[in-house]
Amino acid sequence: MANRVAVLVIGAIFFASGAGWCDDKLNVAVSHPWLALLASFIGGAEVNVVPIRVWNANGDLVMAERGKTLRELEEGAKVIALDSDDARACGIDGRKKFALRCLYSPFPAEISAMSDPSVIPFVAQRVLTALSEWDSQNYPYYQRRLAEFQARLSSSILMGQVLKDATICDMSGSSGILLQAAGCKVIRPENWELWVKGNYAGLREVLDGNRAQEIMTVIDDDTPSGLKRNLAGRSDVFRWSRPSLEMDYPSFLHEQYISLWQKIITKPLPGRNGKKR
Numbered sequence: 001m002a003n004r005v006a007v008l009v010i011g012a013i014f015f016a017s018g019a020g021w022c023d024d025k026l027n028v029a030v031s032h033p034w035l036a037l038l039a040s041f042i043g044g045a046e047v048n049v050v051p052i053r054v055w056n057a058n059g060d061l062v063m064a065e066r067g068k069t070l071r072e073l074e075e076g077a078k079v080i081a082l083d084s085d086d087a088r089a090c091g092i093d094g095r096k097k098f099a100l101r102c103l104y105s106p107f108p109a110e111i112s113a114m115s116d117p118s119v120i121p122f123v124a125q126r127v128l129t130a131l132s133e134w135d136s137q138n139y140p141y142y143q144r145r146l147a148e149f150q151a152r153l154s155s156s157i158l159m160g161q162v163l164k165d166a167t168i169c170d171m172s173g174s175s176g177i178l179l180q181a182a183g184c185k186v187i188r189p190e191n192w193e194l195w196v197k198g199n200y201a202g203l204r205e206v207l208d209g210n211r212a213q214e215i216m217t218v219i220d221d222d223t224p225s226g227l228k229r230n231l232a233g234r235s236d237v238f239r240w241s242r243p244s245l246e247m248d249y250p251s252f253l254h255e256q257y258i259s260l261w262q263k264i265i266t267k268p269l270p271g272r273n274g275k276k277r
Contacts, residue, residue: 059221172223
């Protein structure tokens with residue numbers, strides 16, 4: 001998908017010169033692409049953000065530039081991580097002394113909660129605090145950017161209300177909270193735990209029943225790979241993608257809600273995978 005493919009060109013954008021640092025900006029490395037999204041939005045024109053880890057084309061979390069980004073960070077580099085476990089997971093293990101800011105001790109949820117519209121503004125507030133500690137003169141600017149982020153995020157959620165009361169079969173790994181935020185009637189199949197383990201008993205019956213009732217199934221990059229393969233190519237399945245650093249999160253969320261809505265109102269033809277029998 002275009003958003004995920006765009007992640008692959010992050011190297012060309014951020015690493016064209018060394019680790020991607022800019023002398024006239026606050027240079028910050030971040031442990032996770034979710035933090036890259038927040039720091040890039042809040043920092044705006046005043047901050048250059050380099051992600052230590054990125055999502056690859058399959059939506060998996062991998063080291064940026066195969067670890068080159070981390071290796072090229074100089075001692076004293078400013079780094080933001082969710083917590084100490086997150087810092088260790090991305091290789092910030094004390095081999096160099098960084099100016100590390102852990103936002104939580106520990107982060108009080110799974111990392112998948114970062115997509116939750118009720119959680120992400122609080123993380124964004126802590127990102128603002130970290131940036132302001134390093135660059136206090138631009139605090140008013142970062143504060144305005146945070147207010148804009150929160151306003152636009154709320155606007156995107158309101159736009160998601162075009163999906164209100166739409167029944168969705170949730171086979172995603174982490175996107176169900178976004179569907180609930182839009183007011184969807186989210187159902188998780190009874191056999192979900194079996195399918196996660198690779199036993200697909202009853203899967204075809206559930207999919208056929210969903211199609212008959214015009215219920216859209218949603219998957220994402222955290223859906224188990226075997227289940228994704230079984231759902232590939234179906235017209236009644238929507239794949240919720242990962243956000244790209246080239247699109248701010250509120251815009252990404254708006255795009256995903258509208259894309260899902262358009263897929264729902266475009267009725268598939270009868271028959272398997274939308275084909276006539």
